[in-house]
Amino acid sequence: MQFKNVFINIGSSYAHIVLSVFMNIMYIPIALHYLGVERYGVWIVLQTFVNFLTMANFGIPTAVTNLMCQSDNYIEKCDILIKGFKILLLICFVLFLFSLISFFTILHLTSWLNSLTYEMKTSSLILIVFFILRIPFQISSAAFIADNKIYVAKIYEFLTIFITFLSLLALVYFKQNLIFLAVLSGILLLILNSVSFLNALKILGIKNCQKSPKPIEARAIYRPGLALFASGMGAIIVWNTDNIIISKFLGFQEVAIYSTAFRLFSFAYMTFGLIYGVFIPYYGKFFGQKDWGKLQNFFNFNIIVIPFIAICVWLVGWLFARDIIFLWLGDYKLYAGSHLYFVLGAYGLVLAYVGVMFNLLTSLNLVKGLVYVTVIEAIVNLLLSVFFVQILGAEGVALGTLIGSISGPLVFLPFLINKNKKLELSFPLNKFIISLFFYVIMLLSLYLLNANEYRLFWKILIVFIYISLFLLFQFLLNKKLFKDIFQLFKMQ
Template sequence: MKSSKIYTLGTITSSISIVVSILANIAIVPILLNNLGKEQYGIWLTLSSIFGAMNIADLGIGQSVSKLISQNSDTEDREEYITSIISTAFFTSVMISIVILLINIVISFFAEKILNLDGYNIQNLYIILCVNFLINFVFSIFNNILIGYKRIYLSNILIIIRSILMLVSNYAFFKYSNDIKKLAIVYTVTSVIVFVISIIFIKKRSKGTIISIKAYDKKLLKVILKPGIFFFLIQVSGIIVYNTDNIILTNFIGAEIVALYFSAYKIIDIFMKLIFVVSDNIFPFISALHGKKDIGQIRTLNIITSKVSIIMCVFLSIMYYFFSSEIIDIWLGKGNFIGYDIILVLCLILVINANTHNAGVYINALYKHKKTAYLAVIEAILNLILSLILVNRIGVLGVVLGTLIASLLTSAWFTPYYCCKILGINFKRYFIDVILKNIILAFLFTMLIFIQKQFINIDVFWKLISCFAFNFIIFLILSYGIAFNKIEKSKLKEMYNKVIKPKFRRV
């Protein structure tokens, strides 16, 4: 298949997979909440967070596999070497999985006490979810193999299949049962189906044997595990920041509050995925410009993507804060809204994360991420300590404030500052041009929405969508006029003509 066709398929399926994944998640949350109840759903989320944190056991194997296969897949005589890469990575993951399983079988006997869930009898559920996690853990290697073969469209198809299967299985399951343990088994079966499909995809692409114990190579394992220590530190820090909140809340407050908190956070998580696409998709262009040593173009791109990311955040955060109660009520039903104070802090975290993520993409693309990796570890430790201290004093608000304060003390200022330093951008100019302009934009838009809120009543979905659409048009006009200068407006048009428009033509 021609590379241009593969690229087009990758672009189309990426867009579809994001939409399908988001819609499936939006549909699944109320199904689980309404059928399991707040308490059982809270337990489900807490255990899911525990196993989500165990992804650090990957040790960067997945990324290394993608890179090694990508470097060797276009050469005819390298099929045997690729088999060794896949086999070594697979059997290493299996060995890690066995160790994780044995450790968690022991932990399962004490899980109720550790999580302050005495009397809930979660041991069997814990083990089933552990098995489900391990299947997905090994599956992630196969997903990285597809990416290494430059078959990103197949990886996206797997995401689409998985999202649809999860939605259908949840809907069908609750027609017959509300047993949380049986639900965990259904999730495990779904994971097995996706796992098998991924093997079929790889088998069709590979010319020889995919996996062989004879192809396992200890020397190659060192090559696979070698670099990536700083990316690993960033990954570990991210897991601590985003996967410990549910565990802390269950321990100190109770499982029921986790369901309410997760519902509020889920919207923020969806917004993050949408916003991060802006800088993530520009990564190859940054790398190409860096190869040409065109720092001037990278500077211009950085200012534009910073503005676009923050502008998107400003709109989504303000709309979510003012209409969060209506969004949650329409989505999940009344009685599931956690409070405006927590929503406000989550929105502030969203805005900060958009800016730091954008700066981080440029730092990583230029291979200058050593300092930010160490800082990420400090932030994660601070976040954990502050959350544990504050949760005892002010409850759920303390957990999210712990995340916000830790970020403000570390990455919120250092990451964009360090990015400016690397690119030779005057930080004072950056602050005025990017941050200050968006503060003015946010103030004006907040006043507009505040006035609107006094006169409108949103109680159905179509009113909510109409409100978002109407205000989005107004916001676009405001942001285009306030946030961008003439040169940046010209650059935006150029990026649209070169990057976005051709993709629509291909479609």
Template sequence: MAVALKLRHGFGAIARKLHYVRLTPFDTDTAEGRAHERQRRVALSAMASMVAKVISVSTALISVPLTLHYLGAEQYGMWIILSSLQASFTFADLGVGNGVLNQVATLYGRDDFEGIRRVISCGYAILTVVALAIIGLFAALYHLVPWFEIFNVKTAAAQAEAGPALGAFILCFAAAMPLGIVQKVQIGLQRGFMASLWQCAGSVIGLVGVLVCIKMKLSLFWLIFALMGQPLVAALLNSLIFFGFIERGLSPRLRQISLGVMRAISQTGAMFFVLQIVAAATFYVDSIILAQVLGASQVPVYSVPEKLFSLIATVLAMVQAPLWPAYSEAVARGEYEWARRTLRNSQIFAAGFATICSTVLVIGGPTILHYWVNGAVQPPLMLMLGLAIWKIVEGQGNAMAMFLNGTNQIRFLVVLSVVTAVVAVTLKVLLARQFGISGTVWATTIAFSIFMLIPSIMHTRKYLLEHSGH
């Protein structure tokens, strides 16, 4: 009964916040007005993020049959490899983007717009240097490395296209570093909806570029540029319009570059980069471990239902992510009560949403999988239950992570993440051998709960108690 009342309260709070979905900003001269404005920007950013995700997935699905019929078997294989690596754009800035985001959000809470401009200028300087270094290194190695061996292609046509195609990918990868700064700045200023709308435009431009390349019968080199390079045009336009017209006072300047600020951004960015790498090692090695312990034939039995349950985490992440800069700004202003109340509501909503969706998938999952993959995968009940519980735990962990990120407690998160990764990977191997395919997800849940979630909750409660008088 108590849980039901909490869930009802959480969903009621979400429903009451629907009036925040409006274009007109609230008056920010008072604490109450600032609280309303934060909620408005969180709501708009979450909605825009969902729209961007739908468009991104849709354009990707549309491009698959088009390229499959246009390219030969080996060229299509290279296309799949390189397009799947597009996700690595998230790691392209080596954590510097998140370092910029954190500092921008904190300085915004102090109304220090000159400081924000210095951070932006330094962020661009760091990532421009890194991008040029990557391009220079690839150019130096271009004629020395047989790139076609990386893709293991045999035909002469595919071998001839391997180097240029990889070159197009490297150029886009490098350009994404500095061009992604504007999105981090917009998120830090709680205008993530702007970044998402430009991402929508980038996805559409990329699809149009692919269609043009196919119509003109261009090579894989140009297809890669269309898929990955055209969205960067949207990022460039976003930068020019945002810094040139919307926030001219924040536009980067060479004279604003400071070695001290660059060092601070790099240090924070390095910790975020470690977090990203450790998270990847913790949560994305299940298929590799299962293949080694139980054989590759068991991987689809795990990975297919896992993709189904991952939709829960995707939705929660889009809702919770805008809270990160909002926490930073609120804490910088000393408005800890808003942060505490918002964190509580975020946890309640995550618990309710994940519990309902997970229950539906446990009950209806076998039927969904039957129609989705034509009965090719029949996961055991313990795996479905494990995935359900993991998504509930993961939702709570992400809610806590947004608060800890926003309050700049990154070092604490890094320590917990490293310990969790070591324990989780070890447990995955042991439990997979002992209990089979479901062992990996239970290992993740156990390790994450004990070494990440519980310490995070205890640490956050202590932090809020210490600042309860502010």
């Protein structure tokens, strides 16, 4: 891996962020205007149900990515990719039959969902079918990442968002219904995923790949895959139950308002995943070489940079949320109130810390104990969200999500890292506590002063001063680390 590859990958990642955020910014107001608030809320809930199917790959693509990154043998990499694809084909066939039976059973037994219109029921079924058909081709990203061509994976991720946006424009132009949208986007995304898979095979040079003298066993893939699936299941449940709970207790209109607020912060959360993707090959490389010093530096660097981005998003997102919503959607009624945005910002900071730790362990297939952490998070989140939504409304769901993330992964993941015998790496607990405490105190002071009600000039000044203080604070706390990371990048 060369130094320029790092910046190509990082540059493409940030280009992906900018273009994807732009598409999403355009998508939501168009969808709201054409569908209306309640119909758009229903569409969000249906997509939420489909998102649960992301669990259907059982962690196989992630396991394949990790195994390929840790292997220096070209023939072995080819074998891992093909074997993973075959496993996903089998899963796809079984899941297709199971999903069809479950879909009609749930609609028949659940009066809440049975009240949906024919348009909504049919479009949701189409979404499910096409999503399942795309599952085997998700393996293509493993080849791109393992070959350190992350920028290729980002191109296909952007094209996925672009196709979704074009499908919405076609829906509006031809004045069709959601069935048309589901069919058009489903077909185009299936074609894109197929092309992505063929491109992955070409990059890896499968045609020229000889048969491995020691073929990898399927269990070497599905065992860590199932472990990753189990550990990630809680996170999927956490991210996809909010809209369902709100629709059940508050109605579909509140779903549209809440999802808009969450989407505003999730634009920034995309940055986390992109940075993780850039560093996955390095985690695998240094872990395979047992170069614990470099691995420690990369991890420490991430535990600083990702939360720094999150605290800036929390600050700007909360201060300017009402203005952004009006400029973006043209209606103050879609602004959910400062309390919701403050809690969502706090959740983003917690998510940043959790994501860095979770990414380290999963990228190295060190998933022992993760399932218990995510289950705790999912249970606490679900129980508290249901409880608080009836008292605080949508803010209660966000609060339940925040407390769940704190009580589970934020508390226990540092201990899993320190106690893992395969990982000679220590979690920087003291600096973590100091940084988190500093960030929270700084934001709470603004919250108590109702700084989001200040005039525009003062809010801009606050942002400038606070971000400067955050940068100075981290520089003074981690001066030696920044120097070591700079030298490490120059060596790659």
